[in-house]
Amino acid sequence: MQSTFPLFPQAASSVASEVDLLYFFILAVSAFFAILVSALVVFFAVKYRRRHPDEVGHDIHGSIALELLWCVIPFVLAMVMFFWGASLYFTLARPPADAMDIFVVGKQWMWKVQHPSGVREINELHVPIGRPVRITLGSEDVLHDYYIPAFRVKMDAVPGKLTTMWFTATKVGTYHIFCAEYCGTQHSGMIGQVIAMEPQDYEAWIGGGRTTGTAVENGERLFTTMACITCHKTDTSGRGPILSDVFGSTVDLQDGRQVVADENYLRESIMNPQAKVVREFQPIMPTFQGTLSEENLLQLIAYIKTLKAPQ
Ligand code: CUA
Secondary structure, three states, rough: OOOOOOOOOOEEOOOOOHHHHHHHHHHHHHHHHHHHHHHHHHHHHHOOOOOOOOOOOOOOOOOOHHHHHHOOOOOOHHHHHHHHHHHHHHHOOOOOOOOOOEEEEEEOOOOEOHHHHHHOOEEEEEEEEEEEEEEEEOOOOOOOOEEEEOOEEEEEEEEEOOOOEEEEEOOEEEEEEEEOOOOOOOOOOOEEEEEOOOOOHHHHHHHHHHOOHHHHHHHHHHHHOOOOOHHOOOOOOOOOOOOOOOOEEEEEOOOEEEEEEOHHHHHHHHHOOOOOEOOOOOOOOOOOOOOHHHHHHHHHHHHHHHHHOOO
């Protein structure tokens, strides 16, 4: 029904119909009470109008039953909206562990995409249907917002940090991508297309793309060329911390704090190494701000995530 009605985007992801259902529920509740209240205002205004100049109204002594009714009903409705919305929010905020990783970098005024195999594209995003896709978003310059209406997902691309969103496309087709955050004169032109394909078509497409190595391989190369490797060794002889198994671990800092080494921690430690210095290490690491592009940074992080201590 929705695809024939141009006010609504198509529903082409696993969460789309759930988001719509919640939206329509809230809309229906709001519409019902708005109409009820306006109709009663008019009805009572007419029914209890003053008919003679000397007419005086009766006193009202209240009604506990009525008071309870108009407290309990809105409370229940508000709680339904809250818990329903919160549960959907948690679904949207937690990518499944087996999701495929795609990197997207916003830049005035385009979207640069990098697939796990290293294939890149601009302003287009090819994805297989039926498989969760986790998008890691960065920004090269200002605030942008990656918005795919047909999937009902939307996330800010924030300069200086990484954000994530995820979806599972359910229907083959081509859908809009918009930038949903005003980002300069060409903001309205910062658009693109998601192309959702059958898994075998996606494999064929990705196989035909040109690549200079996977994201992890490129990250490994950067790890050497940027000389990370001279300080971050696999044994304790390095001047920097060992990075094996660091991703997802809890790190003790010089100032006594503890942080979980997630993607944003790794990003900050590369761009602004003095911000969180690991305990028992010196703040000697140079910043890579301005040296590494956001895409290189994502490759480096992808590589660091694969580093495992020998068993
Ligand atoms: Cu990028 Cu608006």
